[in-house]
Amino acid sequence: MVSPSISTDTNRPRAIARWLFAVAVLVVAMVAVGGITRLTESGLSITEWKPVTGAIPPLSEAQWQAEFDAYKQIGEYRQVTGPAGMTLADYKFIYFWEWFHRLLGRIIGLAFAVPLAWFWIRKAIPAGYKPRLVALLALGGMQGAFGWFMVRSGINETSTDVSHFWLSIHLLTALFTLAGLVWTALDLLALDRDKSARPARITGLAALVGGVLFVQLLLGAWVAGLDAGLASDTWPLMQGRLVPEYDASRGFVWAALHDPFLIHFLHRWWAWVAVAFLILLARKVRGIERRASIAIHSAFGVQILLGIATVMTGVALWIAVLHQFVGALLVAATAWGMHIAGRRAA
Incomplete structure (x- = not known):
């Protein structure tokens, strides 16, 4: 650039x-x-x-x-x-x-x-x-x-x-x-x-955080597209077990792309991988811009709670909408944190 x-x-x-x-x-x-x-x-x-x-x-x-x-x-x-x-x-x-x-x-x-x-x-x-x-x-x-x-x-x-x-x-x-x-x-x-x-640069940590968050957002979009949020109304278990039954007849890759039960499972547990990387980013920028660190922590904290509430209410309309809305705010907060890290590198 x-x-x-x-x-x-x-x-x-x-x-x-x-x-x-x-x-x-x-x-x-x-x-x-x-x-x-x-x-x-x-x-x-x-x-x-x-x-x-x-x-x-x-x-x-x-x-x-x-x-x-x-x-x-x-x-x-x-x-x-x-x-x-x-x-x-x-x-x-x-x-x-x-x-x-x-x-x-x-x-x-x-x-x-x-x-x-x-x-x-x-x-x-x-x-x-x-x-x-x-x-x-x-x-x-x-x-x-x-x-x-x-x-x-x-x-x-x-x-x-x-x-x-x-x-x-x-x-x-x-x-x-x-x-x-x-x-x-x-x-x-x-x-x-x-x-x-x-202009700020994209650092290695920022790229990693962005990639992990991208996977979570992608899984969330597939959950929405397949109505996979209805696959379970309990948390943390699905169908009374940690890993739900899913259609494995055409292989794991096909199921991970099409089966609503497996995609729901991946979305709810990959979220914790995303949280771990977001915490790393927030800690990285805390000493530079504390508000950005607070924004990242607040966004993913509320997002996790809304995700669980969405599941346990059987995808209640306004809770699910808030889940998507806060997801967008999380993207904005993450971009802020990534920019701060990249500005320091630049």
Whole structure:
């Protein structure tokens, strides 16, 4: 990465950092709304992707009926919601959450693209940061595309849900974008304080922590995609035993990618591996920035408790949503800690 040079009077690193933090807040909200969309089984309620006109929901009963009729053609309605007696009023409820999720995505796109253009035209972006900001914009565009690929994977006559692989790509892209926003904003704040400051580096410990946390987030996304949270409502045992029974007929690797019981088991116990590495990171940065250490400890502590509560309540909606919301906050706190360690190295 090109190191930012000494900025001119037109450069405004602090203003850009504040804008990036604001977008990061929107991304956290997006992750939470995505959790509601998933948990209410709303993701397949809109069967078409209309980037512009789709921002306007149905405005007449005829339009509502047309959307409902399109939904009736897919496997989720034919095999799950239809036999359960879904009404038009029920459909409007799940439509709202998917529509709101997509609308928030559009808002985030505008909240990033318009200020970026303004800062660019005003020549307010410090040297070396334009490529990174464009990359973040591209990640946002990819996030929207991945979201549609995810929805499309479940829109057919046989599927009753989206692919858990596409769901994980969709969610992890959002979380990676969140980390990138926080990291870049922190680099810009450092530049505002010291015009000769270099961008923070990714240290060996930070890379290790990031990799371990990535695995945990990936498993969590698969748990969500396969409804694997319902595999057990007890903790720490599953089915009265530590290691649950799972389909091993096609080998461990296949089961680790597809079997909800094994994936649930891996997610709940890999969490403690993630905790151990997060503690190492928090201890590393405690003497440099105590607030970051507290943020990391607080986030993973609350996240563990919410994870257990989610299991023991049978995936109660708002507890599960909070679990996903705090997961996003944990990513932001970890990015903060990794940046502090990398700033010292730089």
